[in-house]
Amino acid sequence: MAYVFLCPELSRKQAPLRPILVKPEPAHRLxxxxxxxxxxLHPAADSEPEDEKLVARARRADLVAFEALYRRHxxxxxxxxxxxxxxxxxxxxxxxxxxxxxHEQLAELRDVAAFRAWLGSIxxxxxxxxxxxxxxxxxxxxxxxxxxxxxxxxxxxxDPESRVLLAQVYALLQTLxxxxxxxxxxxYVDHHRLEEVANLMTCSLxxxxxxxxxxxxxxxxxxxxxxxxGEP
Amino acid sequence: xxxxxxxQISKAALRDYGGSExxxxxxxxxxxxxxxxxxxxRRSAFVWVxxxxxxxxxxxxxxxxxxxxxxxxxxxxxxxxxxxxxxxxAGPMTAKASLEPEPGPGVxxxxxxxxxxxxxLSSVASSSEPFNLRPAEPSAHVTATATPIAEWQRLVEAGxxxxxxxxLDGQGGFDVAMAHASPSELMSLVxxxxxxxxxxxxxxxxxxxxxxxxxxxxxxxxxxxxxxxQQAGDQPGAAQAFxxxxxxxxxxxxxxxxxxxQVDVALAEGNAELVTQLVADYARDFPQGRRLTEFRRAExxxxxxxxxxxxxPDPAHEEPEDESDEPHxxxxxxxxxxxxxx
Numbered sequence: 035m036a037y038v039f040l041c042p043e044l045s046r047k048q049a050p051l052r053p054i055l056v057k058p059e060p061a062h063r064l065x066x067x068x069x070x071x072x073x074x075l076h077p078a079a080d081s082e083p084e085d086e087k088l089v090a091r092a093r094r095a096d097l098v099a100f101e102a103l104y105r106r107h108x109x110x111x112x113x114x115x116x117x118x119x120x121x122x123x124x125x126x127x128x129x130x131x132x133x134x135x136x137h138e139q140l141a142e143l144r145d146v147a148a149f150r151a152w153l154g155s156i157x158x159x160x161x162x163x164x165x166x167x168x169x170x171x172x173x174x175x176x177x178x179x180x181x182x183x184x185x186x187x188x189x190x191x192x193d194p195e196s197r198v199l200l201a202q203v204y205a206l207l208q209t210l211x212x213x214x215x216x217x218x219x220x221x222y223v224d225h226h227r228l229e230e231v232a233n234l235m236t237c238s239l240x241x242x243x244x245x246x247x248x249x250x251x252x253x254x255x256x257x258x259x260x261x262x263x264g265e266p
Numbered sequence: 267x268x269x270x271x272x273x274q275i276s277k278a279a280l281r282d283y284g285g286s287e288x289x290x291x292x293x294x295x296x297x298x299x300x301x302x303x304x305x306x307x308r309r310s311a312f313v314w315v316x317x318x319x320x321x322x323x324x325x326x327x328x329x330x331x332x333x334x335x336x337x338x339x340x341x342x343x344x345x346x347x348x349x350x351x352x353x354x355x356a357g358p359m360t361a362k363a364s365l366e367p368e369p370g371p372g373v374x375x376x377x378x379x380x381x382x383x384x385x386x387l388s389s390v391a392s393s394s395e396p397f398n399l400r401p402a403e404p405s406a407h408v409t410a411t412a413t414p415i416a417e418w419q420r421l422v423e424a425g426x427x428x429x430x431x432x433x434l435d436g437q438g439g440f441d442v443a444m445a446h447a448s449p450s451e452l453m454s455l456v457x458x459x460x461x462x463x464x465x466x467x468x469x470x471x472x473x474x475x476x477x478x479x480x481x482x483x484x485x486x487x488x489x490x491x492x493x494x495x496q497q498a499g500d501q502p503g504a505a506q507a508f509x510x511x512x513x514x515x516x517x518x519x520x521x522x523x524x525x526x527x528q529v530d531v532a533l534a535e536g537n538a539e540l541v542t543q544l545v546a547d548y549a550r551d552f553p554q555g556r557r558l559t560e561f562r563r564a565e566x567x568x569x570x571x572x573x574x575x576x577x578x579p580d581p582a583h584e585e586p587e588d589e590s591d592e593p594h595x596x597x598x599x600x601x602x603x604x605x606x607x608x
Contacts, residue, residue, distance in 0.1 A: 097297070104293055104296065105289075108289035108292065109286070112286065113284070126288050126291060126292050129289070129292050130292045130295055186281065188279055188280065188281060189280055191278070192280075196278075197279070200280075203272075222274070222275060223275050223280070250272070253272055
């Protein structure tokens with residue numbers, strides 16, 4: 035298996051330390067691909083008006099338009115919730131609550147084109163709240179730590195190496211703080227750009243970078259490759 | 267160990283939930299909840315625009331209805347006088363009271379007397395005074411005291427005037443009870459009528475009390491009647507009632523107030539002659555009266571105003587007799603003085 039560097043921009047030693055003067059791009063300025071069933075918030079302009087129209091109609095209590103928005107972004111929200119948590123437990127509830135909150139606060143969305151990023155930030159906030167609550171209850175001995183559901187995260191068609199990799203990475207992520215865990219997951223599991231990570235976590239770009247770097251250092255220090263290079 | 271060993275997680279290795287059964291299940295739940303509440307924009311528009319307007323309309327309607335159709339009700343728990351020491355009205359107490367000497371005008375009377383005590387003291391004064399009212403019928407008085415206490419009377423004693431009114435209505439009504447009531451019972455009926463806001467019935471009952479001038483309640487009835495008539499705008503009737511009170515109880519608790527009310531009524535009518543007479547009476551009976559200075563100023567102002575408003579003789583229509591050097595006679599105030607001299 036050919037290993038590659040995960041974070042070339044963080045491998046530059048000076049990058050995380052130098053002051054970040056660039057403000058995080060607001061969510062309402064992100065250009066999204068609403069129709070994409072995948073997980074990224076890719077800049078695009080071809081399908082943007084459609085999201086705008088749907089949001090505008092949904093603001094006028096058009097349930098059909100909101101359903102179209104849901105169909106378009108539900109996969110993204112579910113992927114986000116499951117991948118951050120490492121389990122499908124409560125993922126449906128989180129997505130349900132996120133869309134309900136989005137529907138209630140739809141009038142507050144300034145740029146309707148940023149619906150996907152806005153929805154993602156709601157999902158991330160809900161997941162973070164749940165992770166923190168479970169961690170607190172677990173530290174108090176009230177509940178047992180939540181196990182990782184590898185089948186919920188890994189594709190059924192994933193090769194064994196990838197499954198082993200995911201299992202080990204998620205086991206390490208469980209020991210990190212919620213913010214570091216979320217930042218790293220968004221960056222290297224869900225493959226979002228740094229600016230998108232900052233927006234999804236509602237923090238500055240510098241904070242997002244710092245969290246990712248902290249998690250990256252920890253994972254790099256504790257990760258043990260299951261298959262050595264050249265090994266079949 | 268370095269981060270060089272951390273491999274990349276490919277997208278293909280991750281499960282994709284797009285179009286999954288989970289998302290369909292979530293939408294089924296979500297659809298039910300989204301259909302229930304009103305849209306946020308419309309709801310907030312209703313809250314900020316229509317709700318204040320609706321509140322204003324409701325408030326205005328309440329004010330209009332209250333002003334036109336609801337009469338002020340007396341509070342049932344507010345009583346001018348304690349009623350716990352009430353005793354049978356007729357017979358021995360009246361006789362006992364009549365034996366006691368009446369205190370003079372300068373002798374202060376105890377202010378903390380109960381209603382019954384006050385009515386007894388008033389009866390002392392009334393027993394020796396002549397009355398212009400028709401005499402009482404003793405049969406009704408005695409008959410009423412001999413009958414057992416009715417339900418409405420018990421409720422009045424308990425202070426529940428609303429329930430007393432209902433009981434009274436169930437026993438034939440106010441007028442039936444008033445026809446056969448003793449002065450004491452009439453005063454209870456007056457309380458019920460006042461509590462229920464029926465001023466007319468209260469006045470009728472008070473007039474019926476005054477038909478028994480020897481009753482201990484007569485002076486209090488006269489005072490109360492004067493107050494009610496004054497509130498009703500019947501100033502002459504109020505003045506007459508206050509005059510009657512002063513005759514029934516010249517040294518009563520409200521004697522000074524009654525005299526002052528008489529002056530007030532005369533001042534309101536602008537009757538300078540009557541004002542002069544009543545102020546003189548007030549100054550004589552109550553030389554340290556609280557409103558004496560005020561009345562003298564008002565009297566002076568009234569006389570001065572009348573003097574200024576007196577019609578000046580028109581030189582074109584003056585009769586030859588008026589051309590003499592005699593000063594013009596000031597009407598109203600000066601006229602009685604001149605007639606007195608003759």
